[in-house]
Amino acid sequence: MDFATLIQILDSTVRLATPLLFACLAGLFSERAGVFDIGLEGKMLAAAFLSAAVAALTGSVWLGVLAGIFASLLLSGIHGLAAITFRGNQLISGVAINFLASGLTVLLGQKWFGLGGRTPSLTDGGRFEPITLPFADAIAPLPIIGPIYAELISGHSILVYLAIACVPASAWVLYRTRFGLRLRAVGENPAAVDTAGVSVTGIRYAAVAICGVLCGLAGAYLALGLAAGFGKEMTAGRGFIALAALIFAKWRPWYALGATMLFGFLEAVGNRFPSIDLGLFAIPSQFVQALPYIITVVILAGFIGKARPPRAGGEPYVKER
């Protein structure tokens, strides 16, 4: 494998990891506050649909993003209502959201556009264009650094940079602000937070809302950045991979960056080398495609260290019994 190939694979890694990173951070906020969310997939799907639909109708990519965030927030609100206010089972609510999004997107898409649930293909202006960072052309001819800067770092859409920026931002919010401390406390010991006079419900709703915004960005990036429109079930399980990455990252923002990049890298390698020939035997592509899941199972089995979820995760908070 030469250097140019490596750069191409890493470039692809960044693109593939971005939606995972958004979704993973989304799950991180929600789960750190004690609300399990397996509805990431559904929220991404709804966001991808509405962002593509609005971008197709208005021709504005930013209105599309806003619409995507709105769709995702709406589903987050439902999840919050079910899981926080009505103390329902969070897993079941998440599953319901996945089904709801899966059906609703196709139904509305067919009703609005009559294309079998797809949205019309987006043209220029309705999609995110790659951004060329300053001096990319000037630096490009340099050896090593040139390709790294011009091809790997430059030339992505703005949401990619936003996703990367979300990592330190999330870490800062979670570990350096009062809100972050409370959010983490609500996920570990909500009674203590309540005793301190802080609304558990309020913090949890805030966390779920942040989750909605991030999932909205993930979905919008899929539909407006990577593809050119919505196609049914286009998230293709990325929400669940993000959940796996979240466990792999042990619910920490910087680890989340590493985990999603690793999963993106595995997918990029699988794309580039359908089967990896090791001389003696060849690794089939199916194995490479399954690697993220295998790694997650290994993690869960405790081989690479313990992944401990927030203690109050999945438990609705009941003030008095």
Place this chain on the structure above:
Amino acid sequence: MTLMKHLAAATASLALTAGMAAADPALIFDLGGKFDKSFNESAYEGAQRWAKETGGSYKELEIQSEAQREQAIRRLAESGANPIVVMSFSNIETLNTVAPDFPETKFVLIDGVVEQPNVRSIVFAEHEGSYLVGMLAAMASKSGTAGFIGGMDIPLIRQFGCGYAQGVKAVNPDATVLTNMTGSTGAAWNDPVKGGELAKSQISQGADVIFAAAGGTGLGVLQAAADAGVLSIGVDSNQNYLHPGKVLTSMLKRVDNAVYESFKAGEALEPGMINMNLSLQGVGYALDDNNKDLITDEMKAKVDEAAAKIASGELKIHDYHSDNTCPAVTF
């Protein structure tokens, strides 16, 4: 109790009307969905053409999951629809179970073979059509590298890839053919993001013509190719119009003709197996206003010559199904 009565009455009247409306043909779309711009949509067009010409009506059903296959076929058969056209090889086992239960109903299976006395199996010579677009790809390619992106990794899709690679190699024996499969589950038909990423990966390896045989995933391939300024080849339906001037051609699989003919035959449909090959014009390549500047007269002449030779049996294209290997490419 009254509710139960109402329900019973409703079902009874439903069954009655269904019985009276008998002999309407029916069409069951597969997981890709009716408007996949490809395989299923082609069937839809055939059914629409029949409806327009005869003024008849037909029933249709889009299945949403694997579990619905048997239920869907049974429901339509019970409603009296005849014949019932079922799309996709995925229904082979289902039809083997269901068809004997409805001996009076005729079934048509597209893309698979079921040996039952009331089933007509229609298969297509995908390798022959793919061979033709492979030749076009090789002639249009400047880099000598052509790409193939398949949907779900199954023998049928390998059949496309194998014919394509043979066509490429026939024109340019030194050409490289890159192959990728999107995945090994049904999700591989609906992942335009991954399709686009696979296309980018092949483009970075030098491919300047990419053939997508991947349903909805292929839309992502065509998009990524158009964005990067390289040519792509559509599949099943004519997809040239999706990116005018950037789609070299489309490998046509005349599913529409198969559905149209089946509907037209109605209840008198002959069971058995039909191989829609080049000589029956079951497959071919698309030439229209959108791609006429991409296909030169010389290219057209060469491909048409090969098509005539294949149709007459003079030129044999290796059939992947015959031995599950491909001489031109490894998957």
